[in-house]
Amino acid sequence: MINFCNRCGGKVASAVPPDEDRLRSVCQSCGFIHYENPKMVVGCLPTWKDQILLVRRAIEPRLGKWTLPAGYLENGETMADGARRETTEEAGADTGELIPYGLYNLTQINQVYMMFRTELLHTRFRGGTESLEVKLFKEADIPWPEMAFKVMRVCLERFLADRRTADFPFHTADITFEKR
Amino acid sequence: MINFCNRCGGKVASAVPPDEDRLRSVCQSCGFIHYENPKMVVGCLPTWKDQILLVRRAIEPRLGKWTLPAGYLENGETMADGARRETTEEAGADTGELIPYGLYNLTQINQVYMMFRTELLHTRFRGGTESLEVKLFKEADIPWPEMAFKVMRVCLERFLADRRTADFPFHTADITFEKR
Numbered sequence: 001m002i003n004f005c006n007r008c009g010g011k012v013a014s015a016v017p018p019d020e021d022r023l024r025s026v027c028q029s030c031g032f033i034h035y036e037n038p039k040m041v042v043g044c045l046p047t048w049k050d051q052i053l054l055v056r057r058a059i060e061p062r063l064g065k066w067t068l069p070a071g072y073l074e075n076g077e078t079m080a081d082g083a084r085r086e087t088t089e090e091a092g093a094d095t096g097e098l099i100p101y102g103l104y105n106l107t108q109i110n111q112v113y114m115m116f117r118t119e120l121l122h123t124r125f126r127g128g129t130e131s132l133e134v135k136l137f138k139e140a141d142i143p144w145p146e147m148a149f150k151v152m153r154v155c156l157e158r159f160l161a162d163r164r165t166a167d168f169p170f171h172t173a174d175i176t177f178e179k180r
Numbered sequence: 181m182i183n184f185c186n187r188c189g190g191k192v193a194s195a196v197p198p199d200e201d202r203l204r205s206v207c208q209s210c211g212f213i214h215y216e217n218p219k220m221v222v223g224c225l226p227t228w229k230d231q232i233l234l235v236r237r238a239i240e241p242r243l244g245k246w247t248l249p250a251g252y253l254e255n256g257e258t259m260a261d262g263a264r265r266e267t268t269e270e271a272g273a274d275t276g277e278l279i280p281y282g283l284y285n286l287t288q289i290n291q292v293y294m295m296f297r298t299e300l301l302h303t304r305f306r307g308g309t310e311s312l313e314v315k316l317f318k319e320a321d322i323p324w325p326e327m328a329f330k331v332m333r334v335c336l337e338r339f340l341a342d343r344r345t346a347d348f349p350f351h352t353a354d355i356t357f358e359k360r
Contacts, residue, residue, distance in 0.1 A: 001186065001187065002186045003186060003187060003188070003189070004182060004183045004185060004186055004187070004188065004189035005184060006184055006214070007181065007183060007184070007208055008183070008184065009183070009184035009189050012186075019309060022254070035252070035254055036185070037219050037220065037252055037254060037255060038220060038253050038254075039217050039255065040217065040218060040220060040292060041258055042205075049351055070355060072215070073217060073218050073292070074202070074218075074329065075216055075217060075218060075290045076287050076290065077287060078285040078294065078354055079283070079285060079352070099284065099313055100350065100352050103259070103280065103283070105258040105292075106261060107256050107257060107258055110256065112220060112253070112259065114283075118188060121307045129199060143275075160236065170280065170350040171261070172260075172280050
C-alpha cells in the first residue's frame, strides 16, 4: 500500500534498514523509513441496570450487524476520552465513569482493542450516521449470531460470566480468526 | 510531515473529509486519506529478587540515561510478545511470565505505553546495540535523576509503592509534561 514517500514523493521499496531486522518501506530517494504499527481501537460496554447497550452498524464492514460502540483512538486523546467519544458518536449515549476492562491483541489485522465498562447516565440514546439502531438488551435477548466482531463477542461473554460473581477483573486476550 | 500521498505520490493537503469532524492529510489527486493515530510502546519491569533491571540508553533521545526496556509494538505481534522482544533486544534478558501492570496515555506525543511486570529467569543479561549498560538496582540505588522518561519513573514509583503491600493491581494513568 505504501508506494510513495510521504516526505519527498519518491518511490518506496521494501528493504531491511541498517541495524534493523525486518522489512520496512524505505524511500529510494531520501531514505525515509515508513514505520507501520498496530492501531488502537477503544470502546465501551455500556450498561443500564441489567441491560447492555448495543449498536447496529450503518457502515461496512458488517453493515446491519450489532456491536459495542468503539473506534480508532485519535492523536491527542486518552483511551478513555476516545472510548467516550465513540460511544457518543455511535450511540448518542452519555456515560459515567469508564473502568478499564479488557485489552485484546488482534495480531492478524494489526489492531489492539481497549474496552471499558461504563454505566449509562440515562436512557436517552439515539443512533448517529454510523448506527442504524441503538438498543438495550437483556442477556437472553443478545443477538449472538448477528454480532459483527469476535472481539466484542469475547468481551461480552466475559462480562456476562463476570457478572455472575460481581467481580470484573481487568483481563487481556488474544483474538484470532480464520482468514476469509 | 505528510507532504505526498503514499498511494499515488500526489500532493497532500490538510482538509476535513466529508462525514468527519477533524483535519486529515488528504491527497489532492486520488483523495486517499492518511489517518495518523497514536503508537503503542510496550515494555517490561523486570525483577530479580528485590532488585529491578534498568538499561542505560545508547541512543537518542536521552542517550546515557536509564530506563526500563521498551519499544514500539510491531505489526503481527501481541503486546506481551513485543515487550519480551524489547527486553531481549535491549537487555539480553530472559523473562518469565509477563503480567499486565500499567497502561499510560501520553497524549502530547501520541503514544500509549503498556508495561508488564516480569521476573528474570536468571542474571545472565547484557547490553545490546541500544544499551550502554544493563544493571540490577536495589530500591535505594535507583538513579532517579538519571531516569530518561517520566512514564518509566511513574511506573517504577508505583511498583515500589505496590511492593510494600505485595499487591500489584493493574492501573492506568495520564502522563503529561512541560513542552520543551
